[in-house]
Amino acid sequence: MADGHDIEERAKFREMLEGTQEDWGIIATHAKQFNKGLAKRVLDHLRLLDGDYGGFPVDRLTHSLQTATRAHRDGRDEEYVVCALLHDIGDTLGSMNHPDVAAAILKPFVSEANLFMVANHGAFQGYYFFEYLGLDKNMREQFKDSPHYEYCAQFCHLYDQAAFDPDYQSEPLEFFAPMVERVFSKPKNSMYLKAMQD
Numbered sequence: 476m477a478d479g480h481d482i483e484e485r486a487k488f489r490e491m492l493e494g495t496q497e498d499w500g501i502i503a504t505h506a507k508q509f510n511k512g513l514a515k516r517v518l519d520h521l522r523l524l525d526g527d528y529g530g531f532p533v534d535r536l537t538h539s540l541q542t543a544t545r546a547h548r549d550g551r552d553e554e555y556v557v558c559a560l561l562h563d564i565g566d567t568l569g570s571m572n573h574p575d576v577a578a579a580i581l582k583p584f585v586s587e588a589n590l591f592m593v594a595n596h597g598a599f600q601g602y603y604f605f606e607y608l609g610l611d612k613n614m615r616e617q618f619k620d621s622p623h624y625e626y627c628a629q630f631c632h633l634y635d636q637a638a639f640d641p642d643y644q645s646e647p648l649e650f651f652a653p654m655v656e657r658v659f660s661k662p663k664n665s666m667y668l669k670a671m672q673d
């Protein structure tokens with residue numbers, strides 16, 4: 476990211492074997508700054524779902540906003556609502572495994588239950604349509620012993636499978652942006668956590 480100090484603030488090594496404390500001080504400073512833009516980058520990527528219908532009654536951004544709006548209006552907390560908003564963000568780059576992409580992005584910032592919900596919503600959502608594609612609608616049963624089974628089933632039932640109504644009045648993306656900023660400003664789990672604290 477250009478910040479006007481790029482030239483004097485670059486590490487000098489040509490291979491990491493030559494790296495010094497000074498080099499890594501420079502890189503860590505830049506990384507902390509870069510991390511502050513994560514929420515904005517995530518929101519920008521979510522916007523790629525705009526206009527992407529894939530045959531569904533609403534486009535994927537509308538579906539995401541509707542899922543999050545339904546969760547918010549139902550009184551879910553901010554972290555849950557952000558998970559609802561981002562649960563399908565992987566549709567662009569992970570079209571064969573989209574829940575994994577959202578789970579990877581959210582993993583440092585959310586609870587175990589919310590991570591399970593995002594990571595596995597694909598199998599749970601299948602309960603509502605897999606039979607029409609020659610798949611096992613009970614695929615979610617592989618998780619029947621998980622403490623988060625009901626939590627994930629409820630997400631799909633109340634919000635995800637219900638969020639394809641073209642007439643539903645969702646909140647706009649800007650409404651959720653401050654929530655995304657707050658959730659992404661508080662990492663809980665990351666192998667870089669100690670190095671990234673101010």
Ligand SMILES: [Fe+2]
Binds near residue numbers: 597
């Ligand atoms: Fe999904």
Ligand SMILES: [Fe+2]
Binds near residue numbers: 538542635
């Ligand atoms: Fe969805």
